[in-house]
Amino acid sequence: MKRVLLVTAYDGTRYHGWQIQPNGDTIEAQLNHHLTELLSEPVAVIGASRTDAGVHALCNLAVFDTSSRIPAEKISYALNQRLPEDIRIRRSMEVAPDFHPRRVESEKTYEYVIFNDRFPMPTRRLYSYFTYYALDESQMQRGAEFLIGVHDFKSFCSVKSEAESTVREITDLTVERNGSEITIRVSGKGFLYNMVRIIAGTLLEIGQGFYPPEKMRDILLACDRGAAGPTAPAHGLTLVRYRICGLEIM
Amino acid sequence: MKRVLLVTAYDGTRYHGWQIQPNGDTIEAQLNHHLTELLSEPVAVIGASRTDAGVHALCNLAVFDTSSRIPAEKISYALNQRLPEDIRIRRSMEVAPDFHPRRVESEKTYEYVIFNDRFPMPTRRLYSYFTYYALDESQMQRGAEFLIGVHDFKSFCSVKSEAESTVREITDLTVERNGSEITIRVSGKGFLYNMVRIIAGTLLEIGQGFYPPEKMRDILLACDRGAAGPTAPAHGLTLVRYRICGLEIM
Numbered sequence: 001m002k003r004v005l006l007v008t009a010y011d012g013t014r015y016h017g018w019q020i021q022p023n024g025d026t027i028e029a030q031l032n033h034h035l036t037e038l039l040s041e042p043v044a045v046i047g048a049s050r051t052d053a054g055v056h057a058l059c060n061l062a063v064f065d066t067s068s069r070i071p072a073e074k075i076s077y078a079l080n081q082r083l084p085e086d087i088r089i090r091r092s093m094e095v096a097p098d099f100h101p102r103r104v105e106s107e108k109t110y111e112y113v114i115f116n117d118r119f120p121m122p123t124r125r126l127y128s129y130f131t132y133y134a135l136d137e138s139q140m141q142r143g144a145e146f147l148i149g150v151h152d153f154k155s156f157c158s159v160k161s162e163a164e165s166t167v168r169e170i171t172d173l174t175v176e177r178n179g180s181e182i183t184i185r186v187s188g189k190g191f192l193y194n195m196v197r198i199i200a201g202t203l204l205e206i207g208q209g210f211y212p213p214e215k216m217r218d219i220l221l222a223c224d225r226g227a228a229g230p231t232a233p234a235h236g237l238t239l240v241r242y243r244i245c246g247l248e249i250m
Numbered sequence: 251m252k253r254v255l256l257v258t259a260y261d262g263t264r265y266h267g268w269q270i271q272p273n274g275d276t277i278e279a280q281l282n283h284h285l286t287e288l289l290s291e292p293v294a295v296i297g298a299s300r301t302d303a304g305v306h307a308l309c310n311l312a313v314f315d316t317s318s319r320i321p322a323e324k325i326s327y328a329l330n331q332r333l334p335e336d337i338r339i340r341r342s343m344e345v346a347p348d349f350h351p352r353r354v355e356s357e358k359t360y361e362y363v364i365f366n367d368r369f370p371m372p373t374r375r376l377y378s379y380f381t382y383y384a385l386d387e388s389q390m391q392r393g394a395e396f397l398i399g400v401h402d403f404k405s406f407c408s409v410k411s412e413a414e415s416t417v418r419e420i421t422d423l424t425v426e427r428n429g430s431e432i433t434i435r436v437s438g439k440g441f442l443y444n445m446v447r448i449i450a451g452t453l454l455e456i457g458q459g460f461y462p463p464e465k466m467r468d469i470l471l472a473c474d475r476g477a478a479g480p481t482a483p484a485h486g487l488t489l490v491r492y493r494i495c496g497l498e499i500m
Contacts, residue, residue: 088371
């Protein structure tokens, strides 16, 4: 038996998220199905980040155990022959038998992209959230700064979450405009359920001038989901970077 | 009667190109259908650039004549309510009754994007051509330079073309790498059928080291389609900029 790590990339548009669902196709279901066929033994992957329906990833992680003799680093090539073209394995490698992607020290970076112009751009519609309300990205950046550091992010956590603690650390959070696109880039060691999308929804309200950037401090201190903005739509979100023990996984 | 100019953007993935076809949906067919419904009179648009199946555009132009009383600049909003989400009208405006988008002095810029890495990136698969062969973009850039200026581009013209003259001017042509993506950006006053895709296919061969950049001069002088590289796939190509009489159309 050996444990194999997969670095996956996917376009989440067609999927009901990462995690296996009774109804609807998922990334996890696709991986299990094609690995089981390829390796001729039942395979069940353990995912790192269980992304929501519609969320994209450039580098999500999964591990599985196999008794197959196929060298671990060859599995990516063989699996890519079978997977649909909106899922790709960027790398496969053997890891220690007790390596668990959710129990290891890691840092993830997400990007939330907003297309802010008078009309949506068809070629960006699947990977960005469109709004024609004029957004002030410098105000958004000022609001974002209040969230950097270790805080209780209860206000930015879905009420459906079952997390024991809502304290997390955001190591970096920036807002940048490039033409019509505003990118919210957030890094942290762990995120609560819907946390990045609620941060994006709140920054969208600040960008529209609903309230000043300083209100972000009050929203954080309220520890109440009702204090923050709405959960921004899933398709604007992409998991763009994964680090394990300080090592960039590519 | 008035003549209205539309600035269109579209994701070409689902379409059989711009021009109306007996079988298969096209951008022109969609515009005619929805304009005819919106304005309650038969409308037939005249397109500027008849892009191939799978090619994308950020700013292609079309004009049509109408006796409707709807103000020209409102038509974009009304039409966007009806069009599928992979076609958008960025702007509509009244123009002179004899304005013809193919008979006016214009400059177009196309981008051909190559995703050059070990594996394709799912979120870029619809808008870039993937190749895992290592490409040397500096050699591609050197080859590209031979094409700038006024030349007979017969070697870079589909044999299916019926153009009387194959002399055209390329005003700018650059090759740049940004991470895994190589962008070939070409500007000119007019292009032959498949010209940009044949240039891209030839630069791909130079990038792989099949022949040195200097061979581009011989290929140009040959005035023979067989001398150039293959026609690169359509989905890597996007019409990104349109200028009319030196004025940027947005």
